[in-house]
Amino acid sequence: MxxxxxxxxxxxxxxxxxxxxxxxxxxxxxxxxxxxxxxxxxxxxxxxxxxxxxxxxxxxxxxxxxxxxxxxxxxxxxxxxxxxxxxxxxxxxxxxxxxxxxxxxxxxxxxxxxxxxxxxxxxxxxxxxxxxxxxxxxxxxxxxxxxxxxxxxxxxxxxxxxxxxxxxxxxxxxxxxxxxxxxxxxxxxxxxxxxxxxxxxxxxxxxxxxxxxxxxxxxxxxxxxxxxxVAYRLGNTPDGPGDPVTRIEPRALLIPPGFPDFMSRARFVKAGQVVLEGRAWSGWAPVTGVEVSTDGGEHWSAARLEDAQASPWAWRGWSWTWDATPGRYELSVRATDADGRTQPLEQPWNRGGFASNLVQRVPVAVIDG
Amino acid sequence: MxxxxxxxxxxxxxxxxxxxxxxxxxxxxxxxxxxxxxxxxxxxxxxxxxxxxxxxxxxxxxxxxxxxxxxxxxxxxxxxxxxxxxxxxxxxxxxxxxxxxxxxxxxxxxxxxxxxxxxxxxxxxxxxxxxxxxxxxxxxxxxxxxxxxxxxxxxxxxxxxxxxxxxxxxxxxxxxxxxxxxxxxxxxxxxxxxxxxxxxxxxxxxxxxxxxxxxxxxxxxxxxxxxxxVAYRLGNTPDGPGDPVTRIEPRALLIPPGFPDFMSRARFVKAGQVVLEGRAWSGWAPVTGVEVSTDGGEHWSAARLEDAQASPWAWRGWSWTWDATPGRYELSVRATDADGRTQPLEQPWNRGGFASNLVQRVPVAVIDG
CATH class of the missing domain: 3.90.420.10 (Oxidoreductase, molybdopterin-binding domain)
Incomplete structure (x- = not known):
């Protein structure tokens, strides 16, 4: 064998x-x-x-x-x-x-x-x-x-x-x-x-x-x-043991707004007031903040968090109203939890590719409504 | 826009x-x-x-x-x-x-x-x-x-x-x-x-x-x-209209035998009598034959077809008993329907990549049981 x-x-x-x-x-x-x-x-x-x-x-x-x-x-x-x-x-x-x-x-x-x-x-x-x-x-x-x-x-x-x-x-x-x-x-x-x-x-x-x-x-x-x-370790070399993978790092995701292109999945959004919504979660502690950026992470605005879930282990809804004017944007969203953990803009790397919680980036074209 | x-x-x-x-x-x-x-x-x-x-x-x-x-x-x-x-x-x-x-x-x-x-x-x-x-x-x-x-x-x-x-x-x-x-x-x-x-x-x-x-x-x-x-045409050029895509070409698939490698999905099978099984279908006419090859399509053997389904539109089960001896193999399976349509070993190409029914190839290592 x-x-x-x-x-x-x-x-x-x-x-x-x-x-x-x-x-x-x-x-x-x-x-x-x-x-x-x-x-x-x-x-x-x-x-x-x-x-x-x-x-x-x-x-x-x-x-x-x-x-x-x-x-x-x-x-x-x-x-x-x-x-x-x-x-x-x-x-x-x-x-x-x-x-x-x-x-x-x-x-x-x-x-x-x-x-x-x-x-x-x-x-x-x-x-x-x-x-x-x-x-x-x-x-x-x-x-x-x-x-x-x-x-x-x-x-x-x-x-x-x-x-x-x-x-x-x-x-x-x-x-x-x-x-x-x-x-x-x-x-x-x-x-x-x-x-x-x-x-x-x-x-x-x-x-x-x-x-x-x-x-x-x-x-x-x-x-x-x-x-x-062997698997599920946070090491950077093939041989070192590395720390074990355990709880979920904080992450927020966006419900992609507007409608998509089939192949690129890029989004097209009609200009005007656009309510951006999504979910955020962490396995370490409750999510206490979600921020939204429309310029690829240069500037951030606080989103409104939905009331805490009945379950401490479930994601939490968030929303943020965007006054969208025609142009090209990159939307990002970032969660922070009660332990102060948040999402990086540049990814710390490990050899197994585990527990990565880099912020999501969603290309959007705002078009005349 | x-x-x-x-x-x-x-x-x-x-x-x-x-x-x-x-x-x-x-x-x-x-x-x-x-x-x-x-x-x-x-x-x-x-x-x-x-x-x-x-x-x-x-x-x-x-x-x-x-x-x-x-x-x-x-x-x-x-x-x-x-x-x-x-x-x-x-x-x-x-x-x-x-x-x-x-x-x-x-x-x-x-x-x-x-x-x-x-x-x-x-x-x-x-x-x-x-x-x-x-x-x-x-x-x-x-x-x-x-x-x-x-x-x-x-x-x-x-x-x-x-x-x-x-x-x-x-x-x-x-x-x-x-x-x-x-x-x-x-x-x-x-x-x-x-x-x-x-x-x-x-x-x-x-x-x-x-x-x-x-x-x-x-x-x-x-x-x-x-x-x-525009989409769903069987043409070979970007501009020609091509024929429309309509009914499903015949195809058979194998339930991969034995157990897999995580990354390659190649299969490991214990030597001995191995019943290979799967499903075959065609949208043009009932499936009338399924053949199996263990040598990458050089030689073919007829599989046993299950009784025809109650529905003429559903796949049909097939099986074939393989006397598997240690070594490396490539399993393939090929369906033929009542219209005489069958699956090619080399793929006729079209620009959209539609209606391709090239025979499946499943690498298998037979190991001592």
Whole structure:
């Protein structure tokens, strides 16, 4: 198998400075997809429009025979099934989820992987049962350190054959709002979102919300699986470990105003009072400010924030009225959260292209109304 | 507006021979999406996995105030509403729909547009009311020639501002199986598939199935709108008219066997008896044969076809058992229909990149089981 692996599952690499998007990157872009930006108009993203990233293939899991062992460093291992989970306390939380690789395709040099621009985001109502009571019921042993979540999705990445696996430190796994979710927007989980059951970790980038769960294992050391220590690190060299990717950096997006050109997606807007609207979010702390620029980031104006959401984990609407006169503009929008985190105008770079939250730039032509 | 249009809405072009995918093409690939190929395992494509192409933005149409005028060369113009359509005869038809641009990104030189590889397809159960009785009720005048369908999606394409519009010749519009569809897979149409009502023209490429319908107009001459006479033509020059794109050419796709590499999507398969499966379809005539090749198209073997579908317009399942021994392979599959149409191994080219049905090629490494 070694020679086939090396030929078909290559190490990670950076694109050459002049290298455009490859067929392999396009192949990922054609199967995974972002939110069409006009769908930011919905507070809860309708089914089929939420961003989607599948590492390997979507597995077909039979919900009737599905079982979820909760094992490892626990006193009383459990085996859960779907009916059992549904009989437990039921919680619904609105959560904005974003792919950790969002923005990657704008980086220079570009890490060669799923080539997101700005659209890898969505907000859903996730319904499930909290994880923490299950962990307590199983009885964590004193040496428990992390909880490993294993999905049924199987493949090879950078030469490593694996089931998709991620861990959470015990303190995160025991948060009251971490769910084993079996519904999305009031309906059973769609296959592409992890049916029958996925993990939901509000505030964290998408890689933590393991889909198609098939095992939960409590361990007595930091997890060293591929998706934990090789992928999803914020390092700048191929070999250094780098910091782990965890929570979502603040970001604001604009519902593109006016109407688009098919090919360039540039916008045409009729002159006059134009209400610019969009959404802003952060996984670290509530969004406290959104600013808008119509001159590519030279000058900024404060937008009006909608009332805070019922959920602290969901995006927040914003609006700003623009007195648009004919001409060419570049619209940008920038979010700041209660921790003082904000969005950079020039992107700090990392080798995996993770947690990039460079401000969005939307070319607009204002035309006579 | 002219200078803005020229700057932001450029003429169509071909990529240079060495030119890789541009950011503009990627932007389209990130918002539109194909079917993840493993989802070919479903006879009816689950919601959210059906391919999707939006020319401009998805409009937000209020189904309560929505009205559909049926006007033009008719004796008694009608104004339809959603309740009225739902009270009329109700028909459900299973239809395989494919984007006319499927395969475009493999062409050399590559027409610069939505860069599909092979995945722009899906099969749904469309429910609605037949169009023909409505046309007869309105009373076509003797000089009626075509029926124009106007959507609410608005934008600029190649410098032409437009609502999306397509026509059908009268004979096609009067086919018993052409529907005004208000449900998909048993639920109200999702916004991205044309809510509240879209046209469904079984057998035709996707461009004919106008979404977000807002007007039906009977005219006394061939329609000369942009999407009819400029886009969606099979010509080889920028100026010649070319033949219109109409029905779907035969194509077969493979459910990729084994498990994938994340980045290359190449497949790894354990040695032994491997049942290869997939779907095949044609908009011209029923699929009558599917052949499989494991050597890149040198030799072909006949696959077993599943019983014909209840619907003549839906794809047909096929399977073939492969005695897979360790090594590297390129799998291909080729459909033939009752009209004798089949798939080429080398692609005849046209300037829009339409109706391409080049056989799929799937690299596979067979490894010790």
């Amino acid at each position: 070694d020679s086939a692996v090396h030929a078909l599952s290559a190490p990670s690499r950076l694109a050459d400075p002049q290298e455009a998007i490859s067929i392999e990157e396009l192949q990922l872009a054609a199967r995974n997809h972002g939110i069409p930006l006009e769908a930011l108009r919905y507070e809860v993203t309708p089914p089929g429009l939420h961003y989607l990233l599948t590492h390997f293939d979507m597995p077909a899991v039979d919900p009737v025979t599905w079982r979820l062992p909760l094992t490892g460093r626990v006193a009383r291992p459990l085996t859960l099934d779907l009916d059992g989970l549904r009989e437990r306390p039921r919680v619904t939380t609105r959560v904005t989820m974003e792919c950790a690789g969002n923005g990657r395709a704008h980086l220079l040099p570009r890490p060669v992987s799923q080539p997101w621009l700005v659209e890898a985001v969505g907000t859903a109502e996730w319904t499930g049962t909290p994880l923490a009571p299950l962990l307590r019921e199983a009885g964590l042993t004193d040496d428990a350190v992390e909880v490993v979540f294993t999905g049924s999705d199987h493949g090879i990445e950078r030469g490593v054959e694996q089931d998709y696996q991620r861990s959470l430190p015990l303190a995160e796994a025991l948060r009251a709002d971490v769910l084993l979710a079996y519904e999305m927007n009031g309906a059973p989980l769609p296959v592409q979102h992890g049916a029958p059951v996925r993990l939901v970790v509000p505030g964290w980038y998408g890689m933590a919300h393991v889909k198609w769960l098939r095992e939960i294992t409590v361990i007595d050391r930091p997890f060293d699986g591929y998706q934990q220590v | 002219d200078s803005a249009v020229h700057a932001l809405s450029a003429p169509s072009r071909l990529a240079d021979p060495q030119e890789a995918i541009s950011i503009e093409e990627l932007q389209l690939a990130a918002r539109n999406h194909g079917i993840p190929l493993e989802a070919l395992r479903y006879e009816v494509t689950p919601p959210g996995l059906h391919y999707l192409l939006t020319h401009f933005d998805m409009p937000a149409v209020d189904p309560v105030t929505w009205r559909l005028p049926l006007t033009g060369r008719v004796a008694r113009p009608l104004t339809l509403d959603l309740d009225g359509l739902r009270e009329r005869p109700r028909v459900t038809t299973r239809v395989t729909m494919e984007c006319a641009g499927n395969g475009r990104a493999h062409l050399l030189p590559r027409p610069v547009s939505q860069p599909w590889l092979v995945e722009a397809v899906g099969t749904a159960e469309w429910t609605g009311t037949p169009l023909a009785p409505l046309l007869r009720e309105a009373g076509l005048t003797d000089d009626a020639v075509e029926v124009v369908f106007t959507g609410s999606d608005h934008g600029i394409e190649r410098g032409v501002e437009q609502d999306y519009q397509r026509s059908l010749p009268l004979a096609e519009a009067l086919r018993a199986d052409v529907l005004l569809a208000y449900e998909m897979n048993g639920a109200p149409l999702p916004v991205q598939h044309g809510a509240p009502v879209r046209l469904v023209v079984p057998g035709w490429y996707g461009m004919a199935h106008v979404k977000w319908l807002r007007e039906i107009t009977v005219i006394d001459r061939p329609f000369d709108g942009y999407q009819q006479v």
